[in-house]
Amino acid sequence: DTLPRLPPTGFGTYPGRKRGTVHPQSVSFPCPACQRDVDLGERGLGSLFRNLTLERVVERYRQTINISAAIMCQFCKPPQLEATKGCTECKSSFCNECFKLYHPWGTQKAQHEPTPPTLTFRPKGLMCPEHKEEVTHYCKTCQRLVCQLCRVRRTHTSHKITPVLSAYQALREKLTKSLAYILSSQDTVQTQIAELEETVKHTEV
Structure with a gap:
């Protein structure tokens, strides 16, 4: 009896793999500090x-x-x-x-x-009128947008500063809740207005 011939190593097929396809190679980049290779994945520098x-x-x-x-x-x-x-x-x-x-x-x-x-x-993004730099943060204390140079100036020392995206998301959430509350109270307010109008009519009579 003869044994069946096995395909050469590296040329086999398996579910999900097409015949003749080549695996994409991972790209490595030397760290400038420790000189060790850092794996950047298949996309390389494009993924950063x-x-x-x-x-x-x-x-x-x-x-x-x-x-x-x-x-x-x-x-x-x-x-x-x-x-x-x-x-x-x-x-x-x-x-x-x-x-x-x-x-x-x-x-x-x-x-x-x-x-x-x-x-x-x-x-082109929003620019800081003082330093002509693109704004990147929001000062909650001053309630204004600030750039990187504004952050390191004494004017904003000990101020609460957050990234623009975080400030936007927080403000959007707050406005959404306020709007939902107003809409939910709309029927109640209209009912109260109608009752007041009826009261005024009876009073005038």
């Missing part, structure tokens, strides 16, 4: 959250020491001129002439605020 604050710092650093390549106007006809302004709403960088051309007076685009030219445009 973006650090918008760090991105902003890096962008400013590049603009300060001018280590990045020159950003060219995206609307110039050849030869292209170097971009001098950016537009978050248009998500484009312009030279002076093209910015005026694509943001004519009397139109909605004329209200777009110019920013430094860049290749990475982030969604």
